[in-house]
Amino acid sequence: MRWSLLSVLGVLSLAGHAWADHIHPGKVQFPQVSVVAGTQLSQNLHDFATVFSRFVHEKTGSNVQIMQMAGESGMIGADYVSQSADDGSVFLFSTHSTQSVNSMLQKTVSYSPEQDLVNVGMIGTFGAALVVPVDSPFRTFSQLLDAIRLNPPDYRIGYYNSTSQVAAGLFNYYADVNITVMPYKNRSLLLHELAINGIQFAFLDGAFVHDLLKEKKIRVLAITGDIPGIDMNEVDLTAKLHPDFVLEGWLGMAAPRNVPGDVVSRMRSVLRGALADARVKQAMQKTGLKPVDNVCLNIEKFIQHDTERWRKRIMLAKITPR
Known part of the structure; x- marks a missing residue:
């Protein structure tokens, strides 16, 4: 092995x-x-x-x-x-x-x-960031949550490593939904699927989001823990969904x-x-x-x-x- x-x-x-x-x-x-x-x-x-x-x-x-x-x-x-x-x-x-x-x-x-x-x-x-494509209709964490709860089968979340997998599972648990969780071999494949709407959102390690923000590939709606450089006037903490939804x-x-x-x-x-x-x-x-x-x-x-x-x-x- x-x-x-x-x-x-x-x-x-x-x-x-x-x-x-x-x-x-x-x-x-x-x-x-x-x-x-x-x-x-x-x-x-x-x-x-x-x-x-x-x-x-x-x-x-x-x-x-x-x-x-x-x-x-x-x-x-x-x-x-x-x-x-x-x-x-x-x-x-x-x-x-x-x-x-x-x-x-x-x-x-x-x-x-x-x-x-x-x-x-x-x-x-580093915390994890809940991200959507830069052209997503969702501007806030609350908007995304409301849409998912209205029609869960329309949404899919992706993961590519341990952080994004656990964060995706916790999202389902704390939001009390059961949306489909899609596995990917690496971050590049996940980002491609995000861009073409194969998945609607994902969690990424905070250490990777600044490059993607600079390249205007994603929008951050919420974070699971501290990520220096993220403007907290523009994003929520996932603890808003549940106080224990903290992950670093x-x-x-x-x-x-x-x-x-x-x-x-x-x-x-x-x-x-x-x-x-x-x-x-x-x-x-x-x-x-x-x-x-x-x-x-x-x-x-x-x-x-x-x-x-x-x-x-x-x-x-x-x-x-x-």
């Missing part, structure tokens, strides 16, 4: 850059570093990853590249990292999906987050489980410095990610608590592993 996932050659592309223009004498050096992203990066996320990579290079002297391995809600990328060398040469842009949620939604997961990966630190959190994902870093402790500690220090750096912070502001107050402390405890929150929401959404 593990290597069969990696046989999908089309999911791998180099999206970052490697820097070797200067080496800082006296600084602790990693080997050449690859940071794996388990999704197709938006332009804003790509820009953030590029600035982040440059910072890591400046602090460690290592060449750094970002590798996109999109597919299976991040499982392809996480599986690759779990089997990589334990010398500090490979890290994962981890998420709530790769570290906990996938194991609740899939009968077979090709790696164990607990046994195969070690969590390095947190980067930021997160982005962090992880490494193969057997990476030495001192390597993990060094990368934690670099990560902490990166998120305090003005250039990195400026790039992050454009992504829809909300920086966390402390990137490293109690990360395991945070993930345990977060996992239970997702477990409860998946039960409410009546999603069974497939």
Whole structure:
């Protein structure tokens, strides 16, 4: 199962850059570093990853590249990292999906987050955005809800990853409707179906909406949690439908489980410095990610608590592993 996932050659592309223009004498050096992203990066996320990579290079002297391995809600990328060398040469842009949620939604997961990966630190959190096509007749969350309740069979919602799947199920639960939920292999296919009215709305990770808004492809009607840069005078919170309709994902870093402790500690220090750096912070502001107050402390405890929150929401959404 593990290597069969990696046989999908089309999911791998180099999206970052490697820097070797200067080496800082006296600084602790990693080997050449690859940071794996388990999704197709938006332009804003790509820009953030590029600035982040440059910072890591400046602090460690290592060449750094970002590798996109999109597919299976991040499982392809996480599986690759779990089997990589334990010398500090490979890290994962981890998420709530790769570290906990996938194991609740899939009968077979090709790696164990607990046994195969070690969590390095947190980067930021993000809500999900309920979006419609830019030419949709619906201008507000209330208008959409009223139309769906009037004639539910006329509406379909799509999903392509764990966040959008759980959010779609929760929408049905809290709105007390049973509209059709359509699965898609990736975000691009979902957006295509949204554009041609194959589906009427969907939930997207907040880290992807700003690019689509700039390209005038979507309109945001509501959000499930904080998404920096979204004008709250123009959108609702899904908590308007029900106070418990709150959902937030997160982005962090992880490494193969057997990476030495001192390597993990060094990368934690670099990560902490990166998120305090003005250039990195400026790039992050454009992504829809909300920086966390402390990137490293109690990360395991945070993930345990977060996992239970997702477990409860998946039960409410009546999603069974497939």
